[in-house]
Amino acid sequence: MKITDARFVTSVATLNQLPRESYPQIAFAGRSNVGKSSSINALLNRRKLAQTSSTPGKTRLLNFFLVNQRYFFVDLPGYGYAKASKTLQQSWLDLIESYLKENKYLRGVVQFIDLRHRITPLDLDLLEWLNHQGLAVILVGTKADKLSGNGLAVQLGFLRQDVAAFSVEAVIPFSAHTGRGKNELWQVLSALLREPAE
Numbered sequence: 001m002k003i004t005d006a007r008f009v010t011s012v013a014t015l016n017q018l019p020r021e022s023y024p025q026i027a028f029a030g031r032s033n034v035g036k037s038s039s040i041n042a043l044l045n046r047r048k049l050a051q052t053s054s055t056p057g058k059t060r061l062l063n064f065f066l067v068n069q070r071y072f073f074v075d076l077p078g079y080g081y082a083k084a085s086k087t088l089q090q091s092w093l094d095l096i097e098s099y100l101k102e103n104k105y106l107r108g109v110v111q112f113i114d115l116r117h118r119i120t121p122l123d124l125d126l127l128e129w130l131n132h133q134g135l136a137v138i139l140v141g142t143k144a145d146k147l148s149g150n151g152l153a154v155q156l157g158f159l160r161q162d163v164a165a166f167s168v169e170a171v172i173p174f175s176a177h178t179g180r181g182k183n184e185l186w187q188v189l190s191a192l193l194r195e196p197a198e
């Protein structure tokens with residue numbers, strides 16, 4: 001995808017602050033520190049548009065990025081951040097859930113799984129819930145650069161096996177650092193956004 005324009009638009013803490021423009025949206029979800037913000041930057045060829053951090057729990061709000069003045073990428077707060085209090089964790093989940101639910105602009109959710117580890121119960125809960133909502137899900141297995149060729153094949157096999165019972169558009173090995181998987185992910189995103197894939 002040719003990115004002619006990518007800009008941060010707004011951060012949202014409550015649903016009444018959502019942008020009013022009727023652009024299609026793609027949401028990026030996953031555990032804290034899995035690489036959501038880094039992957040958004042990689043997809044948009046921008047180094048520091050979405051804030052990244054080695055400290056988990058960096059993204060605490062819904063961050064809206066307008067791409068090519070046509071659609072929003074929405075960077076969601078990560079879940080499963082161990083140090084956050086239960087109340088805070090619940091309020092994050094409530095916000096994410098109410099955003100994803102019955103959102104007529106939402107074309108799909110990119111759910112990130114760290115390829116170095118097996119999928120977690122929290123990830124499966126989210127995936128099941130997204131399926132239940134009838135939302136299109138793309139699974140991105142990230143940090144692929146940390147694995148060797150054979151290790152990658154093994155982990156990818158586990159991931160495909162672990163999600164076999166669910167409905168997903170694609171399972172894509174990805175690395176925000178090397179750009180691996182970018183083209184494949186863009187192809188699926190373009191189809192969901194009904195944008196011509198270039």
Ligand SMILES: Nc1nc2c(ncn2[C@@H]2O[C@H](COP(=O)(O)OP(=O)(O)OP(=O)(O)O)[C@@H](O)[C@H]2O)c(=O)[nH]1
Pocket residue numbers: 030031032033034035036037038039051052053054055056057058059060076077078079142143144145146174175176177178
């Ligand atoms: N090796 C490697 N490291 C990555 C990759 N993607 C992200 N990281 C690193 O993982 C850490 C977390 O990345 P973020 O993009 O901030 O993760 P996030 O999912 O947005 O985290 P929260 O905002 O806390 O939910 C950073 O130190 C990144 O440099 C990748 O593809 N490969």
Ligand SMILES: [Mg+2]
Pocket residue numbers: 036037038051052058059075
């Ligand atoms: Mg983030």
